Amino acid sequence: MRKEKPQKISISQRSDNGQERFKNLYGHIQPEEQIRLLASVVEQSTDGMAIADMQGKIIFVNKTWVSMHGYDNAEELVGQNLSIFHNKKQLKEEVEPFNLEVKRKGSHSGEVEHVRKDGTIFSTQMTSSLLRNENDIPIAMTGVATDITKRKQVEESLRESEVRYRTLYNLLPYGGEVINTKGEIINCSPSTARMLGYEVSELIGQHITKLVDPAFLSLFRLKFPQLISGKPITVEIRMLRKDGTKLDILRAAQPILDKNGKVEAILALNVDISKRKKAESELKNKNKELQASIKRIRSINIELEKAREKAEESDRLKSAFLANMSHEIRTPMNGILGFANLLKDPKLTGEEHEMHIRIIEQSGHRMLNIINDLIDISKIESGQMEVSLTESKVNEQIEYIYSFFKHEAENKRLKISFNNDLPAEKSIINTDREKMYAILTNLVKNAIKYTHEGAIKFGYKKKGDFLEFYVSDSGIGIARDKQQLIFDRFVRADLSLSSQYEGAGLGLSITKAYVEMLGGKIWVKSEEHKGSKFYFTIPYAPPVCD
Numbered sequence: 249m250r251k252e253k254p255q256k257i258s259i260s261q262r263s264d265n266g267q268e269r270f271k272n273l274y275g276h277i278q279p280e281e282q283i284r285l286l287a288s289v290v291e292q293s294t295d296g297m298a299i300a301d302m303q304g305k306i307i308f309v310n311k312t313w314v315s316m317h318g319y320d321n322a323e324e325l326v327g328q329n330l331s332i333f334h335n336k337k338q339l340k341e342e343v344e345p346f347n348l349e350v351k352r353k354g355s356h357s358g359e360v361e362h363v364r365k366d367g368t369i370f371s372t373q374m375t376s377s378l379l380r381n382e383n384d385i386p387i388a389m390t391g392v393a394t395d396i397t398k399r400k401q402v403e404e405s406l407r408e409s410e411v412r413y414r415t416l417y418n419l420l421p422y423g424g425e426v427i428n429t430k431g432e433i434i435n436c437s438p439s440t441a442r443m444l445g446y447e448v449s450e451l452i453g454q455h456i457t458k459l460v461d462p463a464f465l466s467l468f469r470l471k472f473p474q475l476i477s478g479k480p481i482t483v484e485i486r487m488l489r490k491d492g493t494k495l496d497i498l499r500a501a502q503p504i505l506d507k508n509g510k511v512e513a514i515l516a517l518n519v520d521i522s523k524r525k526k527a528e529s530e531l532k533n534k535n536k537e538l539q540a541s542i543k544r545i546r547s548i549n550i551e552l553e554k555a556r557e558k559a560e561e562s563d564r565l566k567s568a569f570l571a572n573m574s575h576e577i578r579t580p581m582n583g584i585l586g587f588a589n590l591l592k593d594p595k596l597t598g599e600e601h602e603m604h605i606r607i608i609e610q611s612g613h614r615m616l617n618i619i620n621d622l623i624d625i626s627k628i629e630s631g632q633m634e635v636s637l638t639e640s641k642v643n644e645q646i647e648y649i650y651s652f653f654k655h656e657a658e659n660k661r662l663k664i665s666f667n668n669d670l671p672a673e674k675s676i677i678n679t680d681r682e683k684m685y686a687i688l689t690n691l692v693k694n695a696i697k698y699t700h701e702g703a704i705k706f707g708y709k710k711k712g713d714f715l716e717f718y719v720s721d722s723g724i725g726i727a728r729d730k731q732q733l734i735f736d737r738f739v740r741a742d743l744s745l746s747s748q749y750e751g752a753g754l755g756l757s758i759t760k761a762y763v764e765m766l767g768g769k770i771w772v773k774s775e776e777h778k779g780s781k782f783y784f785t786i787p788y789a790p791p792v793c794d
């Protein structure tokens with residue numbers, strides 16, 4: 249044990265050329281002066297200094313050594329053994345091996361723990377040397393000790409915080425990396441490396457932009473200078489994994505400042521938000537689908553609303569039609585039955601007799617017209633109405649209609665005239681003569697029916713490949729909102745039963761169907777109380793000459 253076998257302390261002469269330097273510098277002054285000089289240097293030193301004999305008995309300690317070890321003065325220590333500055337453990341584990349090195353090499357340096365007078369422990373950086381006599385025999389040992397407790401504490405706390413932060417860094421569920429101001433990765437957490445499919449070592453030294461999806465590089469480049477200027481940022485970007493797959497990442501980056509406040513590096517934490525992004529985009533798609541469905545439902549609703557309105561309208565029309573039809577049928581029927589009854593009276597004069605028969609005839613015609621119209625419309629509806637094309641002399645038809653209605657019009661004091669655009673020989677076309685006749689008849693008949701004064705004009709003009717017919721009157725006209733509807737079945741501009749005009753509202757729908765069957769169109773221009781002008785076209789198809 250060290251306590252039982254104290255070691256000698258000495259100053260090595262072999263390796264130490266300090267003596268030579270001292271002699272060169274101070275050899276010229278008196279030995280007493282030299283000693284005083286040396287003593288004052290030793291006393292003022294901030295390092296603790298001690299000299300002991302080879303058994304460890306203390307010969308000299310300076311002020312710093314005394315205070316460093318918590319003693320009051322050197323006298324307390326001189327004559328004691330150096331082992332009082334250590335506990336047993338220190339002696340065994342540190343001092344003994346240290347002294348062996350000193351003896352082996354002549355001098356040695358290292359960290360050695362010391363014990364103060366009050367038992368507290370502190371760390372020193374020790375340098376010991378052997379002092380030898382002229383015969384090279386070690387006679388004493390010197391020791392210079394620097395108290396490194398503070399440095400050790402700082403080192404320890406640094407080590408602790410490093411361990412703590414590294415542990416934290418490694419434990420973070422979302423990893424991170426530290427990059428320098430050039431953008432090169434200088435450290436990286438295992439979880440970030442794992443997330444990107446790399447080993448940590450593969451990432452260190454790589455430029456961060458290599459890990460960013462090219463589509464996001466411009467955003468990345470935009471934000472990086474902000475970081476360098478010291479502002480923390482949070483961005484959502486897409487990063488590239490080693491296998492090329494992409495990963496949506498939320499990056500929170502924080503500049504790390506040096507002690508002068510300058511940005512020396514950047515710590516970025518990465519959170520994998522791929523799942524969230526996927527959910528978001530699915531939600532977006534679902535939203536789009538939903539919007540589209542809502543749009544579809546809305547348009548279906550509009551259609552339904554239209555259909556409902558149409559159904560209501562046709563319901564209304566149907567009721568009006570039924571009321572109208574029964575009126576239209578009952579009136580001539582009453583005429584026929586009533587006047588047939590009157591005919592039975594034997595006292596009737598010949599004139600009265602003739603008048604009654606004429607009324608019965610008129611009523612019969614009216615009935616026949618209604619029945620014919622109903623038959624025509626049902627044939628058209630069921631697709632049984634056929635078109636039979638024959639050579640038709642248009643001018644002749646116009647003239648015939650003129651002479652047919654002339655009398656009726658003049659009876660109402662209406663002027664009636666016609667105009668044919670083509671010479672007779674050029675007015676021959678291939679069409680369904682009967683239908684063309686029915687169309688013109690209907691329109692002229694209506695013109696007379698709905699006009700009380702003025703004139704009826706009709707005729708045609710050749711326009712391109714069509715003949716454009718017209719029938720104009722100076723009658724009651726048609727309200728703007730009815731001008732389209734009157735071509736529908738059973739629609740009459742005036743639906744009231746008290747209407748002074750008889751009719752079932754079928755004529756124009758039959759007319760329109762015929763015009764379309766012949767390959768033309770029909771329309772009307774009209775102004776209420778001023779008159780109407782109906783137009784229709786028929787293809788100008790002259791017969792092919794053999």
Ligand code: ADP
Pocket residue numbers: 694695698721723724725726734739740741742750751752753754755756757780
């Ligand atoms: P109606 O048997 O009622 O005459 P139409 O189908 O021929 O049936 O005509 C439908 C409706 O169009 C008529 O009830 C009338 O209100 C209107 N109309 C047709 N022609 C004329 C016209 N020349 N002038 C004014 N109104 C007309």
